[in-house]
Amino acid sequence: MRPLLAILRKDLTVEGRSRDLIPAMTLVALLLLALSGSAGLRGLDGAVVVWLAVVVSSALGLTRSFAAEVDQEQLHGLRLAPVDPAWIYLGKAAANVVVVLAVEALILGAAVVFLDLPLGGRPATLAVVLALGAAAVVSAGTLLGAVLAVAKTREALMPLLLLPLTAPAVMAASGGTVKLLEGGEPVTGEVLLLAAFLALFIAAGLLMFEYVIEE
């Protein structure tokens, strides 16, 4: 558990000092909102744009989080540390979840202002869907980010891989969000689907991360 917290603290400190990821990701997300808003998109449809903005900005942000490690040769340090690589994965994923949740909050606020997004009457369930959706995208993106960074492959591949892999989770999240903002329809199916995807991606990350950072 301590390695997880250590890595979580390190990544958040780096982000706090460099203010690298959150501004860049938020700007891209806001641009998507602005483009849809100026094209006339309003109301509940805004929920879909919010989720698109989350996943696209995550695709950009999550590559950066590992690229920095590779650029600065920190991977060797991570490999040599007497720590189960699974904790490294979880620590990085935890830090990325914090980043994405921050961006989500900002986009949600912007959507309310610019797209007349109604907030509906179920804030607790909405928070659950937002959190699960972010976690699902991040758990896949953290693993993919590591994979692409270690392979030194073009970062352009990240959206190409992250979007299809997380698409069902994003569909469940945006569908569920629309239902939540609209009225009283239950979203148990969507929440279960999100939880299932989250479990899948985390399991995959835990199992495969050590093979990914191996040389």
Place this chain on the structure above:
Amino acid sequence: MLWTVLAAIALPVGIVLALVVAPVEAFQGEPYRILYIHVPSVVAAYAGFTVAFVASVLYLLRRAARYDRLAGASAEVGQVFLTLVLLTGPIWGKPVWGAWWTWDARLTTALILWFIFAGYLMLRAWAGPAGAVASAVVAVIGFLDIPLIHWSAVLLRTLHPRPAVFRPDPAMPGSMLAILLFNMAAFLLTYLALLRVRLAQEDQRARLGAIEEAG
């Protein structure tokens, strides 16, 4: 060689059975015959992705290049069959449902699976041999999506026919079921024949690469 011969015989026989011998369906009429291509293509595609999955897992564990080559070849052939599924589906859907495409759960997730492996193939093309671990990870996560694809047709509301064959009590008349099963076998043989050819290509390329490097 044997697989190729068997496939070369079974495939045309299967087509003739499908188009001429099979009885006409009560509700859908003649267009239903594309079932005998659509469903076997699904089976062949899944076979391709399953082999790619197993080969990817083995590659992550053992790091033997031939597993990587097998994964790539099998995924590619599987993708060809999945493309066939996505083409024959709408051709069947238009006369029977009145629409080329709907965003029904099963169609959507089949399309997403296609995108996942399109990304996989792009990754392999761009990253080359250095991307072997990366593509193995993508293949594993992509494959593990398949059960969620099958269950999403049950969890979410759907227009696509409920599983009529892949369930405990298949609901098809014996003659149709027999022809369907024959075509499934014929398509699987075709998959194996194509896989052999593709794999031989990759093995040749690897040998050529080794010679170039040595000389």
